[in-house]
Amino acid sequence: MTHIRLGTRGSPLALVQANMVRDALIAAHGCAVEIVAVRTTGDRVQDRALAEIGGKALWTKELDRALLAGDIDCAVHSMKDVETIRPAQIAIAAMLERADVRDRLVGADSFAALPPGARIGTSSPRRAAQVRTIRPDLVPVLFRGNVDTRLARLAAGEAEATLLAAAGLTRLGRDDIGVAIPLDTMLPAPSQGAVGIEVRADDAAMRALLAAIGHRETEACVLAERALLAALDADCHSPVAALARMTSQGLSIDAALFAEDGSESVQRSGSDPAALAAALLAAAPPSIRALFGS
Numbered sequence: 385m386t387h388i389r390l391g392t393r394g395s396p397l398a399l400v401q402a403n404m405v406r407d408a409l410i411a412a413h414g415c416a417v418e419i420v421a422v423r424t425t426g427d428r429v430q431d432r433a434l435a436e437i438g439g440k441a442l443w444t445k446e447l448d449r450a451l452l453a454g455d456i457d458c459a460v461h462s463m464k465d466v467e468t469i470r471p472a473q474i475a476i477a478a479m480l481e482r483a484d485v486r487d488r489l490v491g492a493d494s495f496a497a498l499p500p501g502a503r504i505g506t507s508s509p510r511r512a513a514q515v516r517t518i519r520p521d522l523v524p525v526l527f528r529g530n531v532d533t534r535l536a537r538l539a540a541g542e543a544e545a546t547l548l549a550a551a552g553l554t555r556l557g558r559d560d561i562g563v564a565i566p567l568d569t570m571l572p573a574p575s576q577g578a579v580g581i582e583v584r585a586d587d588a589a590m591r592a593l594l595a596a597i598g599h600r601e602t603e604a605c606v607l608a609e610r611a612l613l614a615a616l617d618a619d620c621h622s623p624v625a626a627l628a629r630m631t632s633q634g635l636s637i638d639a640a641l642f643a644e645d646g647s648e649s650v651q652r653s654g655s656d657p658a659a660l661a662a663a664l665l666a667a668a669p670p671s672i673r674a675l676f677g678s
């Protein structure tokens with residue numbers, strides 16, 4: 385029987401997602417799957433924004449090291465936490481079907497219901513900028529950590545509200561928390577709601593096993609969103625929102641770029657990531673273009 389060592393972060397949500405992949409592999413192949421938890425720098429350092437301490441690599445570098453060393457056979461990631469440019473020796477082999485892509489507002493029934501000057505706990509430049517676009521008086525404050533950590537900080541009065549991904553809450557069985565924000569109010573982060581599995585690029589056997597559990601529509605949409613990020617030369621400092629969907633006419637991408645303080649924004653739609661990136665940057669004011677690679 386094939387034995388697969390599946391690497392993952394050790395957070396509650398990461399372990400739930402790893403078990404989703406494990407169950408899918410067992411259903412598809414009847415193989416034995418061992419979950420190997422790897423503690424990442426992003427899990428250890430909780431008091432600073434990712435952009436200040438190394439960006440998304442803080443979620444991936446330890447898992448990359450274990451994968452390339454042969455200590456694990458594949459690694460599970462929340463795709464929104466995976467850097468756009470990956471090492472050539474590592475490949476995205478599959479993605480599970482995407483869950484709810486929306487953000488959820490926790491602490492109030494709507495942005496309009498928040499008191500003047502309310503504090504919003506978030507570590508995301510995108511969410512902070514979008515909040516300020518919706519309500520310029522709202523004040524983003526740094527919130528990092530897993531769901532329970534953020535909810536505890538909210539309960540302790542460190543902010544009046546916070547924002548969490550609907551997909552993560554659903555996977556943790558916490559669908560009762562917060563209010564889903566409509567997509568026409570707040571576009572999600574690129575790749576939000578998607579779980580991906582990476583392998584060593586030269587491991588053809590593992591790639592074939594994982595291909596059987598991949599969801600093709602999710603993969604096409606998420607790869608388009610990642611291509612948009614690459615074309616924008618975006619990093620974790622760049623407030624960008626994007627969502628690709630399959631329509632009767634084919635792939636369609638909605639995307640928006642924001643000034644850091646939310647005072648300006650630009651939104652466009654298209655089907656080609658590179659052309660959409662060019663259109664967004666051409667329409668963007670200097671305050672936004674400065675945050676990207678143009």
